[in-house]
Amino acid sequence: MNKIPLAIPHMSGHEMSYIQQAFDTNWIAPVGPNINLFEEKVRDYTGASYSVATSSGTAALHLALDLIGVEKEDTVFCSTFTFIASANPIIYQSATPIFIDSELETWNMSPIALEKALLQAKQQRQLPKAIIVVHIYGQPAKMNEILALAQSYGIPVIEDAAESLGSKYYGKDTGTLGELGIYSFNGNKIITTSGGGMLVSRTETTISSAKFLAEQAKEQAPYYQHEKTGYNYRLSNISAGIGCGQMAVLDKRVAQKRDIYVRYYEAFFNKLPVTFQTEIEETFSNRWLTALQFKGITPLVLKNELDKYGIEARLLWKPLHMQPVFKDAVFISENNDDQMSNAEYLFSTGLCLPSATQMTEAEQNYVIEICMMLFKQLTDNK
Numbered sequence: 001m002n003k004i005p006l007a008i009p010h011m012s013g014h015e016m017s018y019i020q021q022a023f024d025t026n027w028i029a030p031v032g033p034n035i036n037l038f039e040e041k042v043r044d045y046t047g048a049s050y051s052v053a054t055s056s057g058t059a060a061l062h063l064a065l066d067l068i069g070v071e072k073e074d075t076v077f078c079s080t081f082t083f084i085a086s087a088n089p090i091i092y093q094s095a096t097p098i099f100i101d102s103e104l105e106t107w108n109m110s111p112i113a114l115e116k117a118l119l120q121a122k123q124q125r126q127l128p129k130a131i132i133v134v135h136i137y138g139q140p141a142k143m144n145e146i147l148a149l150a151q152s153y154g155i156p157v158i159e160d161a162a163e164s165l166g167s168k169y170y171g172k173d174t175g176t177l178g179e180l181g182i183y184s185f186n187g188n189k190i191i192t193t194s195g196g197g198m199l200v201s202r203t204e205t206t207i208s209s210a211k212f213l214a215e216q217a218k219e220q221a222p223y224y225q226h227e228k229t230g231y232n233y234r235l236s237n238i239s240a241g242i243g244c245g246q247m248a249v250l251d252k253r254v255a256q257k258r259d260i261y262v263r264y265y266e267a268f269f270n271k272l273p274v275t276f277q278t279e280i281e282e283t284f285s286n287r288w289l290t291a292l293q294f295k296g297i298t299p300l301v302l303k304n305e306l307d308k309y310g311i312e313a314r315l316l317w318k319p320l321h322m323q324p325v326f327k328d329a330v331f332i333s334e335n336n337d338d339q340m341s342n343a344e345y346l347f348s349t350g351l352c353l354p355s356a357t358q359m360t361e362a363e364q365n366y367v368i369e370i371c372m373m374l375f376k377q378l379t380d381n382k
């Protein structure tokens, strides 16, 4: 039996025609019709007003911070329970990240910790220049509470919707709720361009400025004139062709991911001491990865055992404030100082299970069976 992967690219069959078209018309560049079409398809799908395709989600996030004017001496609040790419662009801008704890339902930024952090920042007379809110594993954060807090302090919110394309909050797409939103089309995401991203916004001028910066900040002049530092951050027309083909199956992929979640849920609920990431009432998750916490078992032990059976699982994100590269960063926990933070608790208790949309029901049943067996074995041996 082949290894059962966590999440891998899943082509629709429509991609090659867009790529062939790019070859036929010689649009082998980071400009071209596929890029325009892909941007339009993402706008149509998400309801975003304006969009610019980028070489990665990280690049889109970097542009967002640059557009907001984040610079040296500024602080930026960021969810701690996430992949490092959510925070790296803060460093690219020579600004300082302040990490915010999770709440234990959606596992995203805790409004309680955010309020604490904002009060503290106000007292210290240094409000953050922006707040980066992540929708982790596809599950939307508690956006009404977060946006209300941000608004009351006049701080723009950037949504890191890298993992949550197709997820909704009160019927609206994640990525379109804050001032700016970003998506990732990395190979492991719900749809992919092999590598790529998108920045979306409600305002046309923001996106035209983003395009300007992403194309080396070339001024209008008969020669190369540059008054600002720009980037080479545009998506290639070939990659955008993959994206166009992938958009045709986005809804199908969301349905498949949700079915995968339901099968795990029905198999484990009330049979194993597990807690799943909660899809709170106002949200609809694309369930990019099925993630759960286990009681009475060390996630790393379970992950290593699953590996022996050809099953790829992954530990939950190690919180960014625990990363050596951010060892000096300020972290605001939802809990008291003498208690473990929620993000650390999640990291020490949880695992993502195989969630690839190519996984057959038989393969998923095998994963479930092995999990059941290992859980019994590992907890009996204690």
Ligand SMILES: Cc1ncc(COP(=O)(O)O)c(C=O)c1O
Pocket: 056, 057, 058, 059, 082, 083, 085, 086, 134, 160, 162, 163, 183, 184, 185, 186, 195, 196, 197
């Ligand atoms: C939460 C999160 N933010 C940002 C990114 C960065 O996206 P990319 O890999 O396209 O740069 C990723 C994924 O890689 C991610 O999972």
